[in-house]
Amino acid sequence: MDDARPERRAAAFELLDALERRLPFPGAARVGMTGAPGAGKSTLLDGLVRFLRARGETVGVIAVDPSSRRSGGALLGDRIRMGSRGADTGVFFRSMAARERLGGLADATRASAVVLAAAFDRVFVETVGVGQSESDVSSVADTLLYVAQPGAGDMLQFMKAGILELPDVFAVNKADLGAVAERTAAELGAGLGLSAPQDSGWTPPVLQVSARDAQGIDSLVEALDAHRRHLEEAGDLASRRRRAAEAWALESLEIRYGSFGLAAIGGREAVAARLRDDALESAFAVVRRIGAEIEEALRKS
Ligand SMILES: Nc1nc2c(ncn2[C@@H]2O[C@H](COP(=O)(O)OP(=O)(O)O)[C@@H](O)[C@H]2O)c(=O)[nH]1
């Protein structure tokens, strides 16, 4: 998947296509995790993994780090490997770094998520909450968790930054800091109260947790599970995955072929419309098929 050579990529997409078509529905719970650097995402993931392993769940983790060389994700990997569960096959960790961005970090993220979804009960994708990486993660997650840093802002700032729009669950970490965490939770709650409700009728909860003291992890897992149940009961899980797959496919084609490539088969809007009309049994197959058309059109032009 990290390999940019076209024939390797085609072979990888063929395998991923076969795998994705055979995934049971709803299958593994896919949780995306975002938030500012230093909010404690990796520490919290470590706590979540411990909690879920103790409950008997298997967990796959992908840490996407588009920017830094030494990622918190790598730290988590170290912790997991160094811990008492060094030989635990019920947990898998992979960190994806900046160098993969050019080859399409979104491709690598989705590919890894699909593979892990075939093998584990739950998949987490951690990413830094800045720009593109956030949409990368929402294109693979059923449930998006936002981890907030206490003191990160007031209600208006959250609203202006667009932080309130995508996440399904908010966790204010470092609740051990006391009043400042309470205040941030209150600001987030107030902002959400003023925002338009989600299409599915879900109201995102705001929880307070302390990854350091392993406080509130159980309630957080309960909130993640409640969101997943809500999607299933409302019949929205399949349509959400579909929309996410469409968005991913469009982005994948755009990153690979550019607007010039998309223009060769009618432009971005035309491609988006085709994706909307496609059965989209496997997004990998569609990207391969449309990608081949673009290459053909570019050869002829
Ligand atoms: N006081 C306190 N510090 C925390 C907590 N969770 C994480 N930290 C610290 O916050 C810093 C950033 O944590 P990290 O997990 O790497 O954040 P990430 O960049 O969001 O992945 C580290 O120094 C952690 O030890 C917490 O619950 N309470």
Ligand SMILES: [Mg+2]
């Ligand atoms: Mg981190």
